[in-house]
Amino acid sequence: MTKDSRHSAQEDAQELGKLGYAQELFRTMGGFSNFAISFSIISILTGAVTLYGHGLRMGGPAEMAIGWPLVTLFTLTVVMSMAELASSLPTSGSIYHWSCKLGGKGWGWFTAWFNIIGQIAAIAGIDYGCAYFVTPLIGLEATTINILIVYAVVLTSHAAINHFGIRLVARLNDFSVTVHIIGVILIVGALFLFAPKQPIGFFFERVTFNDQGWPYWWAFIIGLLQAMWTFTGYDASASVSEETVDPRRRAPWGMVMAVAVSSIVGYLLLIALTLAIRDIPSVLNAQDGSGNPVPAVVAILTGALGSRAGAVFSGMAAMAMWFCGLSAVTWSSRVIWAFARDEGMPFSHIWKHVSPKHSTPVPAIWMCVATAFLAAVYSQAYAVVTSISTIGLYISYILPVYLSLRARGTERQIVRGPWHLGRFSPYLNFIAILWVIFLSIILSLPDGMFTGKSILGVTALLALWYALSERKRFKGPAFANQ
Numbered sequence: 001m002t003k004d005s006r007h008s009a010q011e012d013a014q015e016l017g018k019l020g021y022a023q024e025l026f027r028t029m030g031g032f033s034n035f036a037i038s039f040s041i042i043s044i045l046t047g048a049v050t051l052y053g054h055g056l057r058m059g060g061p062a063e064m065a066i067g068w069p070l071v072t073l074f075t076l077t078v079v080m081s082m083a084e085l086a087s088s089l090p091t092s093g094s095i096y097h098w099s100c101k102l103g104g105k106g107w108g109w110f111t112a113w114f115n116i117i118g119q120i121a122a123i124a125g126i127d128y129g130c131a132y133f134v135t136p137l138i139g140l141e142a143t144t145i146n147i148l149i150v151y152a153v154v155l156t157s158h159a160a161i162n163h164f165g166i167r168l169v170a171r172l173n174d175f176s177v178t179v180h181i182i183g184v185i186l187i188v189g190a191l192f193l194f195a196p197k198q199p200i201g202f203f204f205e206r207v208t209f210n211d212q213g214w215p216y217w218w219a220f221i222i223g224l225l226q227a228m229w230t231f232t233g234y235d236a237s238a239s240v241s242e243e244t245v246d247p248r249r250r251a252p253w254g255m256v257m258a259v260a261v262s263s264i265v266g267y268l269l270l271i272a273l274t275l276a277i278r279d280i281p282s283v284l285n286a287q288d289g290s291g292n293p294v295p296a297v298v299a300i301l302t303g304a305l306g307s308r309a310g311a312v313f314s315g316m317a318a319m320a321m322w323f324c325g326l327s328a329v330t331w332s333s334r335v336i337w338a339f340a341r342d343e344g345m346p347f348s349h350i351w352k353h354v355s356p357k358h359s360t361p362v363p364a365i366w367m368c369v370a371t372a373f374l375a376a377v378y379s380q381a382y383a384v385v386t387s388i389s390t391i392g393l394y395i396s397y398i399l400p401v402y403l404s405l406r407a408r409g410t411e412r413q414i415v416r417g418p419w420h421l422g423r424f425s426p427y428l429n430f431i432a433i434l435w436v437i438f439l440s441i442i443l444s445l446p447d448g449m450f451t452g453k454s455i456l457g458v459t460a461l462l463a464l465w466y467a468l469s470e471r472k473r474f475k476g477p478a479f480a481n482q
Contacts, residue, residue, distance in 0.1 A: 029170055029244040034251055036173040038234040038258035041331060043126070043324035044266035045183055045317045047230025047386075050129035052273065053296030054383055057284055058223025059216070060207035061277075064270040067220065071227035072263040074435040078394070079234050079259045080421060081401040081432045083252035086238040087417025090247035093338035094238035095400050097477055102403035102412055105476030106466065111399045112339045113462050115235075118392025119332035122232060123372035125386045126328050127154045130321035133295065137315055142292040151376065154322065155369040158329040162365045165358045166243050169330050176323035183316045184269050187301070190313070191272040195304035198275045209284055212446075222446055228439055229386040230266065232393045234258050236331035239338075252419035273297060276304040332368045337361035342477045344470075387443040387451040398436040405429040 048068075055063040085098045093100075095115055100108030131151035132142070140146045162169055191197075208219040237254030241247035244254075277283055277300055286299035294302075297317065302310030340351035355362045376385060405426055407413045421428055444452030466474075 029166070029240060029250075031244075031246075031250040031253065032177075033170040033174055034237050034240065034244045034247075034254035035257050036170075036177045037240060037327045037330060038237040038254055039180065039262060040173050040176040040323050040327035041122075041126075041233030041236050042231060042258055042262045043180065043320055043327075044230060044262050044269060045180055045320035046126055046129060046324040047232075048226065048266050048269060049297045049317050050125075050132070050295065050321070051226040051229060051383075051386065052270075053284060055223045055226035056274075056277075056280065056296055057209045059220035060205055060209070060280065061203050061274045062206045063220060063223040063226070064274045065203045067224050068227045068263075068267055068270055071224055071231060072259070072267075074431070075231040075259055075263075076256075077428045077432040077435065078397055078401070079255050081404075081425070081429045082235060082238070082397060083255045084416065084420040084425065085400055085404060085414075086235075086241065086255060087248045087252045087419035088414045090238070090241035090244075090251055090417075091338065091477075092239055092242045092334045093342070093477060094235055094241065094335065095396055096335065096339060096344075098400035098414075099403055100477050101414055102400055102407050105474060106471065107399060107403060108476060109344060109466060109470060109474055110462060111396050112335070112344055114392050114399070115335055115396035116332070116339070117458060118232070118389050118394075118396060119328070119335060120368065120371050120375050121385050121389035121392060123155075123325060123328045123332060123368060124375040125229070125389055126321060127151055127158070127325040127372065128376045128385070130154050130318055130325055133298070133314060133318040133321060136288060136292075136294075137311060137318060141290050142288065148377075152373060154325060155373055157322075158326045159366050159369040161326060162329050162333060163355075163358065163360060163362055165360055166240075166330075169326065172323065173327055173330075176320070176327065179316070179323060180320050181265065183313075183320055184265050186316070187313050188268050188272040190305055190309065191276045191301075195276040196278070198277065200275070202277075203271060203274050207280070209280065221442055224439070225383065225387060225390065225443060228443070229390045231259060231262070232390055233328060233331060235393075235397065236327060239331050239334045242334075248417045249419060252417070273300050276300055278303055329365060329368050333361050333364040336364040336368065340364065342475070344474055384447055384451055384454075387446075388454055391440050391443050391451065391455050394436045394439060398433055401429050401432055405433070 055067065059067060082095070086094065089097055089101060091097050096108050096112035099111035128151050131147050131154055134154070135142050135147050135150045140150070161172070206216055208214070208216050210219045214222070234255045237251045237258065241251050244250050283296050283299045286294040286296070288294055298310060298314045301313045305313070336345065336351055339345055340348040345351050351364045351367060353363050354360065408426065444455060
């Protein structure tokens with residue numbers, strides 16, 4: 001670390017102290033590492049790949065051609081609205097702290113819990129998807145038991161690495177960007193150079209293969225889950241603010257650039273994969289030698305490039321998913337640790353502990369992976385766990401944005417940081433709020449409203465818990481009364 005970086009990190013620690021917090025975590029992340037953690041969690045080789053079959057079944061090729069840029073456009077309004085808040089209040093509590101500052105401790109408490117629920121479900125979706133890809137690649141039959149065993153191993157590896165320190169995680173996240181970019185270049189290049197291709201008009205075909213008998217327009221909307229779930233986790237850049245040098249500038253740019261770069265690279269991947277499809281029904285119904293379903297992307301790669309090349313590129317996608325899960329555990333554990341630091345969690349004295357040796361929140365890390373394992377077992381369906389994750393996260397994302405819009409011109413309005421939207425802020429905030437309301441309703445309806453019922457049940461339990469206990473007990477963050 002240079003002399004200037006050390007000085008800047010010292011200034012950041014002093015600024016954190018003014019909010020009532022000591023510098024407990026190791027502040028070594030630069031701008032690229034901050035970007036890398038959000039980029040790795042968005043992971044186009046995770047969300048766009050594991051849910052490719054879902055999108056294709058619902059909306060056909062046009063789901064990729066139109067759905068991806070449509071979701072990108074509205075996601076940018078959300079991430080930019082959040083980025084200016086990250087610039088104003090750069091702490092590990094991130095969105096939970098923003099809600100507390102803008103609306104009071106009650107708003108912050110609910111924001112924290114929706115975020116934690118979404119994050120745990122996200123880890124479950126990411127690492128279960130990784131296990132789904134890895135299991136056949138290592139020669140195991142893709143049975144539920146085998147996938148769960150591999151899933152447990154993947155989770156354990158992520159907890160162990162996060163346990164040993166942020167420097168190792170930061171280096172792996174930096175390398176993850178390389179894996180994602182090179183992986184996409186190699187896959188796209190191989191498909192365009194060596195695979196038979198459909199005409200470009202095929203990319204815009206509007207067909208649906210859903211089993212529910214839905215009309216195309218409705219199936220297309222349900223298929224947007226593929227892009228919606230991919231574009232989550234970018235708040236990780238804000239959640240590692242206390243480990244980032246100059247977070248008022250670097251955390252907002254990390255969030256926005258992670259979405260922008262992912263949208264472009266992801267679209268190239270979707271174009272290449274879609275044009276390489278020989279027959280949509282055979283891709284959606286592909287099975288291995290034992291009759292177990294094969295992921296749609298694996299079926300496309302194998303059919304277009306051969307079984308050996310397909311296995312290599314599938315392995316590359318699985319590696320990217322592994323990196324994505326590693327970053328997700330970092331992200332989630334920091335939010336849980338920050339919430340426990342403010343006594344917001346049950347048994348907070350356990351979860352707020354930081355290892356003196358490794359400067360990491362070790363109990364919070366292991367709690368994340370344990371609950372993520374249980375979340376996957378509970379949901380029993382990949383589309384369900386990803387829907388729960390998406391809704392939980394976006395509710396937590398939009399609450400502080402709504403509160404910021406409501407607080408304009410009042411004493412609760414917070415001072416803008418160096419990264420802000422200027423006069424466009426209220427307009428983008430309003431569009432972001434409408435988008436989150438839309439996606440929350442849409443993703444709640446399928447699967448017999450299992451997702452919607454789960455979210456409503458959790459909301460009711462949280463409301464009851466807060467009213468009976470936390471409303472009086474929970475004091476909020478250290479700066480709540482400043």
